[in-house]
Amino acid sequence: MPWYALLVLAVACERVGELLVARRNAAWSLGRAGVEHGRGHYPVMVALHTGLLVCCLAEPVLLHRPFRPAVGWPMLVLVLLAHALRLWCVTTLGPRWNTRVIIVPGVPLVTTGPYRFLRHPNYVAVVVEIAALPLVHTAWLTATAFTVANAVLLTVRIRCENTALATAATRDGVRSTGAVSRTP
Numbered sequence: 396m397p398w399y400a401l402l403v404l405a406v407a408c409e410r411v412g413e414l415l416v417a418r419r420n421a422a423w424s425l426g427r428a429g430v431e432h433g434r435g436h437y438p439v440m441v442a443l444h445t446g447l448l449v450c451c452l453a454e455p456v457l458l459h460r461p462f463r464p465a466v467g468w469p470m471l472v473l474v475l476l477a478h479a480l481r482l483w484c485v486t487t488l489g490p491r492w493n494t495r496v497i498i499v500p501g502v503p504l505v506t507t508g509p510y511r512f513l514r515h516p517n518y519v520a521v522v523v524e525i526a527a528l529p530l531v532h533t534a535w536l537t538a539t540a541f542t543v544a545n546a547v548l549l550t551v552r553i554r555c556e557n558t559a560l561a562t563a564a565t566r567d568g569v570r571s572t573g574a575v576s577r578t579p
Contacts, residue, residue, distance in 0.1 A: 396455060399462070399532040402471075403451045406528065409478075410444065416485070417494040424491065429499040433555035437495060440548055447525060447541045454534035463533050473527035480520040483509050496556050498563045515556070518549055 425431075454460060485492045487508030491499070509516035525545045529537035 396462070396532065399455065400452060402474075402531065403448055403528070406474075406524075407448050410448075413485075414494065416492070420490050420493045421495060421497060424493065424497040424499050427499045427502070429497040430559075432496040432498065432559040433552065434495075436548065436551050436555065440494075440552065443541065443544055443548055447528070447537065450537040450541065451529050451532070451534055454529065454537045455532045458536070460533040466533060467531050470527040470530040473523050474531060477520040477523040477527065480509060481517060481524075484517040484520065496552075496559050498559045500563065504560065504564070515553060518553065521545065522549070 421429075421431075487510060488505055491502070491505065513519060522542075522545065526538050526542045529535070529541070
């Protein structure tokens with residue numbers, strides 16, 4: 396269990412780092428007349444991701460969940476692959492990457508990197524991580540509950556982002572095919 400706690404702590408540290416980068420990138424976007432959308436669901440998203448990390452640690456301890464190598468190792472591989480995809484998204488978007496939905500007028504949509512294959516590749520990474528991270532240490536209740544909650548939240552988030560992108564595309568006279576943000 397100590398190594399799993401270190402893994403969850405590493406993910407938490409990564410999230411804090413991402414929030415710092417997002418704050419810097421938000422200032423960049425807002426400084427270019429960017430417009431934020433979906434402020435109402437953002438606190439719920441932060442609470443969901445924070446709760447996930449807490450429950451990842453709590454469930455194995457409170458319910459005496461053993462590490463099951465047949466499940467744990469493949470789930471760890473999925474967590475690492477999700478992390479790699481997330482980094483690819485962050486690198487591809489550069490200063491436009493954010494944990495919020497901020498649309499900068501006149502800036503073309505991103506269609507390179509993972510965005511040439513998927514409209515919302517970062518959300519794929521988030522979905523995989525939310526399902527896999529708890530299962531590394533057999534926290535199946537956490538995996539189930541947070542996967543369902545995340546599906547509901549992503550429905551709202553993706554609808555918000557698609558609407559914002561479509562509005563910007565219509566205003567700027569371009570086709571909406573990219574993405575501009577990601578969850579924490």
